[in-house]
Amino acid sequence: MEFSSVFTMLPDVRSRLRRFLFSSVCVVVLLLTLSACGTANEPPRQQLLQALSLQIQLTQAAISRSLELPDVGSTPTVSRVRIEDQNVIHIGEHHGVKVSGRFDWQLSGDRMQVDSPFEIYMERGERGESWRLARPGGSEDGISQDWLTFPLPLS
Numbered sequence: 001m002e003f004s005s006v007f008t009m010l011p012d013v014r015s016r017l018r019r020f021l022f023s024s025v026c027v028v029v030l031l032l033t034l035s036a037c038g039t040a041n042e043p044p045r046q047q048l049l050q051a052l053s054l055q056i057q058l059t060q061a062a063i064s065r066s067l068e069l070p071d072v073g074s075t076p077t078v079s080r081v082r083i084e085d086q087n088v089i090h091i092g093e094h095h096g097v098k099v100s101g102r103f104d105w106q107l108s109g110d111r112m113q114v115d116s117p118f119e120i121y122m123e124r125g126e127r128g129e130s131w132r133l134a135r136p137g138g139s140e141d142g143i144s145q146d147w148l149t150f151p152l153p154l155s
């Protein structure tokens with residue numbers, strides 16, 4: 001190989017190296033961005049279990065009131081949650097998430113375990129450290145959705 005041909009090849013090698021480095025940096029930035037978005041919007045598993053349990057308790061209380069029965073007040077056991085879909089949504093002025101899937105639950109003192117579908121809304125706390133169960137609460141103006149929120153214990 002001649003000495004002059006080595007110098008003519010150097011610009012081509014530099015160009016390829018620059019393109020490779022630029023592509024690598026773009027891929028790393030994209031992966032970091034995607035992974036950061038996914039984890040920031042997902043409620044922790046423990047918070048999801050607490051929200052499902054609270055949803056059951058609120059539903060039981062509403063049924064008891066409408067049938068004029070005494071409130072049972074038992075805390076259900078929630079297990080085996082299978083998330084099928086999850087979407088970021090706005091709940092009023094805050095960020096939230098709509099989670100749907102299936103879960104197993106059982107009332108205390110009951111032998112039967114129930115496999116049920118669920119659709120639940122959760123609102124992220126203002127500082128991003130906590131979550132709240134959110135339930136649609138109608139609309140005052142008939143256009144926008146009002147929400148009732150219930151705090152979940154920090155895990």
